[in-house]
Amino acid sequence: MTDKDAFCRHIRLCEKAMYALAFSLVRNESDAAEVIGESVYRAFSSLHTLKNDAAFKPWVLRIVHNTAVEMLRKNAKVTPMEELPDAADDSDEHDVTTKLALRDAVEHLQQPYRTVVILFYYENLSVAQIAQIRSTNMLAVRQQLSRARKMLREILKEDFVG
Amino acid sequence: MNRFDKYIRSKAAQERTEIPASARDRVEQALANLPEQEILAYRAPVFPRIAAAAVCFLFVTLFLLPNVSVVYAQALEQVPVIGDFVRVVTIRNYFYEDERHEMDIDVPGILHTDSEAADWINKDVSALTTALVNQFYRDLEITADSGYGSVRVDYETITNTERWFTLKLAVSETSASSNNYFRYYHLDKLTGRVVTLGDLFAAEDFSEILTEEIRRQMQAQMDADADVVYWIDDSGVGEVFTSVDGDQNFYWDASGELVIVFDKYTIAPGSMGTPEFVIGKDVIGDMLASAFSDLPTE
Numbered sequence: 001m002t003d004k005d006a007f008c009r010h011i012r013l014c015e016k017a018m019y020a021l022a023f024s025l026v027r028n029e030s031d032a033a034e035v036i037g038e039s040v041y042r043a044f045s046s047l048h049t050l051k052n053d054a055a056f057k058p059w060v061l062r063i064v065h066n067t068a069v070e071m072l073r074k075n076a077k078v079t080p081m082e083e084l085p086d087a088a089d090d091s092d093e094h095d096v097t098t099k100l101a102l103r104d105a106v107e108h109l110q111q112p113y114r115t116v117v118i119l120f121y122y123e124n125l126s127v128a129q130i131a132q133i134r135s136t137n138m139l140a141v142r143q144q145l146s147r148a149r150k151m152l153r154e155i156l157k158e159d160f161v162g
Numbered sequence: 163m164n165r166f167d168k169y170i171r172s173k174a175a176q177e178r179t180e181i182p183a184s185a186r187d188r189v190e191q192a193l194a195n196l197p198e199q200e201i202l203a204y205r206a207p208v209f210p211r212i213a214a215a216a217v218c219f220l221f222v223t224l225f226l227l228p229n230v231s232v233v234y235a236q237a238l239e240q241v242p243v244i245g246d247f248v249r250v251v252t253i254r255n256y257f258y259e260d261e262r263h264e265m266d267i268d269v270p271g272i273l274h275t276d277s278e279a280a281d282w283i284n285k286d287v288s289a290l291t292t293a294l295v296n297q298f299y300r301d302l303e304i305t306a307d308s309g310y311g312s313v314r315v316d317y318e319t320i321t322n323t324e325r326w327f328t329l330k331l332a333v334s335e336t337s338a339s340s341n342n343y344f345r346y347y348h349l350d351k352l353t354g355r356v357v358t359l360g361d362l363f364a365a366e367d368f369s370e371i372l373t374e375e376i377r378r379q380m381q382a383q384m385d386a387d388a389d390v391v392y393w394i395d396d397s398g399v400g401e402v403f404t405s406v407d408g409d410q411n412f413y414w415d416a417s418g419e420l421v422i423v424f425d426k427y428t429i430a431p432g433s434m435g436t437p438e439f440v441i442g443k444d445v446i447g448d449m450l451a452s453a454f455s456d457l458p459t460e
């Protein structure tokens with residue numbers, strides 16, 4: 001890709017996925033916006049590393065992932081994901097056994113399950129692409145998806161009649 | 163795809179991600195403030211420092227001289243760029259052992275006279291093994307008294323002829339379950355280049371042809387033996403064998419047949435190990451690029 005306008009078009013096509021991924025990691029709107037803004041700059045400056053325009057989405061999502069992780073590590077105002085309370089243990093706002101939107105159920109997952117579910121089910125990315133975005137291997141992603149499904153099934157058991 | 167998987171996909175499709183106005187504004191702001199700079203096309207990571215000189219050298223030696231000198235052309239066919247002095251030795255070993263954990267990583271190094279490609283392989287091997295060592299110690303901190311884990315790395319020189327060199331790196335990781343995967347590095351001594359599966363073929367449809375042949379072999383094995391399982395259609399885990407790409411692991415076996423190798427779990431359950439498929443010469447036909455039409459060599 002050697003055209004700035006084409007880059008802008010690709011970014012706009014991917015901005016929802018970029019936001020969803022960033023939010024799944026930093027968990028607040030303003031920081032997610034900051035992450036994707038920074039990611040746009042980084043993507044543009046490293047555009048020469050993009051081999052194939054068709055792979056733009058996983059390529060830019062990897063940049064978003066790395067930017068968000070970097071922010072989590074460096075920025076004290078963001079609660080690191082390792083220190084977040086286990087949302088699945090919260091019982092003050094939601095009774096998780098009642099009917100929930102999938103999005104609410106996903107928000108009850110811990111990391112990395114939340115992110116892999118967002119990428120796999122909402123953004124329709126393959127296991128291989130998710131492994132690339134998260135700098136891990138396909139086996140690990142499959143295991144995370146399998147565990148995430150079990151957790152979601154438990155949370156959504158009232159809604160899903162298997 | 164099982165019913166719960168379909169259910170999740172259906173719900174996810176109904177709950178499309180919406181981006182808040184503040185985030186969209188931030189994207190537009192970033193796009194509006196992008197610097198006016200020349201956007202470079204993708205550059206393959208191939209030794210840029212010598213690239214220009216190499217192009218000139220190759221033009222003169224591989225195109226100009228062979229076309230003006232029959233003697234040179236005949237001699238050139240016999241002269242590998244790297245030569246047959248390529249040897250692999252263990253340059254480092256990482257070892258750790260306690261009652262619950264074990265690490266035994268042999269790091270191979272290619273000794274050579276002068277090869278940027280061999281240097282590249284050495285660096286890649288070093289980066290992979292260093293990452294595995296670091297990961298092992300990180301896991302060790304977490305699972306100190308509560309888990310088990312091991313990682314082993316072995317290597318093997320699969321081929322080392324006048325024309326071709328193949329190094330196989332085998333990684334075995336064990337925690338709750340085991341995982342094995344390989345990296346094959348191929349060096350074409352004639353051109354001095356690292357070669358991937360995609361480089362071997364001139365035919366644009368090589369991927370489709372190899373994919374079709376492997377699917378045929380998978381189905382034949384499953385038909386013949388009820389214990390054989392490949393994820394051809396629906397694995398229930400979201401990923402099935404779809405196609406062979408240009409970076410797929412491969413090697414030439416002792417009979418000169420092309421063998422395509424898959425890592426554990428990538429196309430089949432763990433009980434199937436690391437599946438290999440021999441691609442007959444009749445399947446390959448004339449798909450090989452002209453630079454590799456003489457392969458394999460003894």
